[in-house]
Amino acid sequence: MKKTVLLVLVALSCSLAHARGTSQAVVINPYFSLGYINPTDINDKITYDTVGIQNFIDGASTIHWAKNLGAFMGYRFGHRFNVGLLFDYATAGKFISQESDTAFPIYHPSQNGSTTPITANYYEFNTSYNAFSIGPAFYYTLYSRGKLTIDTGVGILYAMKVRYAEDITYGDSADDPALNTSPNLHQVIASGTGFGFNLMVSTSYYLTNYMGLGLDLSYRYLKCGSLKENGTTVPFEYPNGALDNPPTNMSVSFSGIYFGLSLKFDINIDGSGDAKEAAAETTTDNKWSTEPQPEEMNTSWDTPATAAGPTIDELRDIKKQIQRKWNDAQEGKTPEAQKRAERYRKLYDISSKLEKDWSQFTPESRAEKIEKIKTILSR
Numbered sequence: 126m127k128k129t130v131l132l133v134l135v136a137l138s139c140s141l142a143h144a145r146g147t148s149q150a151v152v153i154n155p156y157f158s159l160g161y162i163n164p165t166d167i168n169d170k171i172t173y174d175t176v177g178i179q180n181f182i183d184g185a186s187t188i189h190w191a192k193n194l195g196a197f198m199g200y201r202f203g204h205r206f207n208v209g210l211l212f213d214y215a216t217a218g219k220f221i222s223q224e225s226d227t228a229f230p231i232y233h234p235s236q237n238g239s240t241t242p243i244t245a246n247y248y249e250f251n252t253s254y255n256a257f258s259i260g261p262a263f264y265y266t267l268y269s270r271g272k273l274t275i276d277t278g279v280g281i282l283y284a285m286k287v288r289y290a291e292d293i294t295y296g297d298s299a300d301d302p303a304l305n306t307s308p309n310l311h312q313v314i315a316s317g318t319g320f321g322f323n324l325m326v327s328t329s330y331y332l333t334n335y336m337g338l339g340l341d342l343s344y345r346y347l348k349c350g351s352l353k354e355n356g357t358t359v360p361f362e363y364p365n366g367a368l369d370n371p372p373t374n375m376s377v378s379f380s381g382i383y384f385g386l387s388l389k390f391d392i393n394i395d396g397s398g399d400a401k402e403a404a405a406e407t408t409t410d411n412k413w414s415t416e417p418q419p420e421e422m423n424t425s426w427d428t429p430a431t432a433a434g435p436t437i438d439e440l441r442d443i444k445k446q447i448q449r450k451w452n453d454a455q456e457g458k459t460p461e462a463q464k465r466a467e468r469y470r471k472l473y474d475i476s477s478k479l480e481k482d483w484s485q486f487t488p489e490s491r492a493e494k495i496e497k498i499k500t501i502l503s504r
Contacts (some may be wrong), residue, residue: 129326148477149202151392152209156341158385160191162217164378166361167252170291171219182223182231182248189380191217197262197280201391210259211323211361212279215347216380221447231295235308238367239368247293249304254377256290256347258282258320264325272331284319287349289377293364311366311504315354315375321347329389334470337389347379435495443498444476450502472501 168187192215199209220314223229230242264278291313296303303309323345331337351374352359359375362368454462479486479494485495 126438128456129404145227147158148204148474148481149200149393150335152197152199152201152207153390153392154197154339154387156196156339156385156387157194157196158284158341158343158383160193160215160217160345160379161189161385162379164217164254166190167254169218170252170362170364171221171250181463182221184248185221185250187217188217188242191215191381191383193383193385197264199262204269207264207266207276207278209262211262211282213258213260213323214255215258216253216255217379218251219310220249220251222247222249222299232365233295234293234311234362234364235365236365237365240365243295246297247299247301247304248295249299250293252291254287256284256287256349256379258284258319258321258347262323264327270389272337274329274331274337275326275396276329277326278324280325282321282323282345282347284321284349287317287319287352287377289313289315289317289349289352289359289375300404309416313354313359313375315352317349317352319347319349321345321380323347327387328354331389335391335393335397339387339389341385341387343383345380347480348376349378350374350376351438352376359397381405385475396423398484434486434491436481439495440476440480443502444480445471447498447502449478472498491503 171185172187193213195211197207197209197211199207201207222377224247228244228246229248231245231248232239233327236243247371260281262278262280265273266274266276268275291311293311294304294309296309301309324340325343325345327339328343329337329339333343360368360372361375451466451473454466454469457463457466463503464496482496
């Protein structure tokens with residue numbers, strides 16, 4: 126008997142078995158990731174070989190890591206197609222400093238390009254930059270079986286606000302008041318915009334039908350090619366204040382490989398009828414009450430089919446019974462209860478697909494499909 130039920134289920138589901146609980150849903154996917162990047166302009170400012178700053182300052186090395194968090198909010202249809210918007214925030218930066226009782230040579234923008242170092246007992250370089258981006262995104266589910274899904278997609282990023290801040294200062298000690306005054310202090314606070322894209326692949330494991338955990342890997346290109354401070358374009362300058370000839374614009378980049386974690390939330394919007402029918406449903410139906418329902422025990426379904434075959438209302442009534450049985454089975458903790466829950470979940474997916482295409486089936490085909498569902502549901 127178990128083999129018969131299994132064969133009927135497979136015949137009905139074919140390629141319709143999905144890890145998620147619904148074929149269409151509102152999706153909310155928050156994420157956090159780390160990115161391996163190489164923002165060359167800032168890197169040159171910290172480690173520029175010609176003026177020798179890296180020979181004197183400990184920790185003067187490349188900025189490699191960016192932090193990224195955000196969310197995808199959109200709509201899924203047909204189990205596999207996801208469209209929506211990305212809301213994304215990325216940030217990176219570096220702080221280096223050195224203090225010594227013995228004065229050491231440094232280069233500082235106040236030198237206006239001089240190749241002769243000055244001396245200080247304390248040196249500090251602090252920079253940070255961030256970007257808030259928004260843009261459309263499309264994701265496609267490559268694989269969805271059991272509790273596992275694999276998605277891939279692309280997003281367009283428009284950095285509405287890129288902010289860059291930089292302090293370079295020196296003095297006799299970390300408590301020297303001169304650290305916060307000119308010419309010891311060199312400060313840049315600038316902003317800009319940028320465009321980019323994000324390519325992503327994500328593997329997710331669904332803990333329930335509507336919530337999962339994901340591992341994400343992506344490549345993004347996002348760069349701000351021009352920064353402005355008080356309306357004036359900021360030029361790229363070396364640690365000693367020297368400019369390229371001709372001068373070039375200061376730019377920042379968030380481009381690189383990102384990896385991290387995400388959450389998957391699906392809000393079920395699979396409809397079982399029009400607004401009038403939905404309003405007529407009781408609160409108990411809407412909440413899938415776990416209380417025993419009299420009609421649920423009626424598995425004979427002796428109502429004769431009309432000449433046009435079973436109606437869509439009959440299919441919707443069966444879907445409600447599947448919902449209740451599914452909910453009851455999920456309350457069970459035994460392996461057998463979990464197997465039943467998975468069976469009802471798949472059966473609900475199948476019923477939703479049949480409901481969508483009900484008008485395309487012949488009366489005989491409708492009756493056959495209804496009987497197969499009843500056979501499984503009565504077990």
